[in-house]
Structure formats: C-alpha cells, structure tokens
Amino acid sequence: MKMKKGIVITAMILLLASCSMNTIVYAGEICTKEAEERIADKIVVKYREYKGRLQYRRWNETKGYWVDSHWIDV
Template sequence: MKRNKVESILLIAVLALSIQTGSYSAAITDRELDQYYAKNIQEKSTDVIVWKYRVWNGKKQKRRWNKTKNRWEDPAWKDV
C-alpha cells in the first residue's frame, strides 16, 4: 500500500511538471517564432563558396570549395 502511494505521488509530480513545460512554450509569441526561424534560415543560407583552380597533367581544373563548412562542394575536379 505504501508503494502505491509513492507511485501515485511520483505520477502526480511528473504530470505537474509536464503541464508547466507546455504552458511555457505557449507563452512564446508568433512574432518571436518568426524571428527565430528567419535567423536560422539566414544563417544556413550564408555559405561562402569559392572556385579553386589547379593544373594537373597540363590541364587546368576547377572545383568549388565551401569556406563556411571547410569542405568540397563538388565530388571531383572538372576540366576547364
């Protein structure tokens, strides 16, 4: 019987905490959400991509390099 009482108290505590979290997220306005999403979209679209050139076996080649993510955008070098 004592164990059932402890389980009931824990269940009530968990439910009370979940209700508080839900009410907090509802307090965020639509304008704040729009600003948050606009900022994330802007950050993702600001990649700086440059062309890198080299001469390999007498042929000039080019490849795109993403400066923001420090990685190649193209899978292989292309002849120019």
C-alpha cells in the first residue's frame, strides 16, 4: 500500500514538473523580441595587411557595425 502511494506521488510530481517546463518554453516562444535583446553580440575579428603592416578591427556581426573606430596595428 505504501509503495503504491509513493509511486502515485512520484508520478504526480513528475507530471507537474513537465507541465511547468512546457509553460516556460511556451512563454519564451511568445517573448521572442525580449529574448533577442538578451542574446550576446557576436564579435568577429577582421584582419588586413596595409602598407606592409598587419592590422585588425572588430566587427559586431549581430548588429552590423564596427566596434573599433579604426584599424589597429598588430
């Protein structure tokens, strides 16, 4: 009797946990604009050779602009 009661309680807890996880995922899908704002920017380092010197500059690939205002010598 105690074993059966324990199994039923465990099953109810798992059911409630899975329902709450589905709610969280669903809420995240609705709030896509807010989620996009929290995504970290992807920064890419671009290299070039200019007048015999190697230079680099960082580009924000997420928002589409240069992070550095000018090329930096390596």
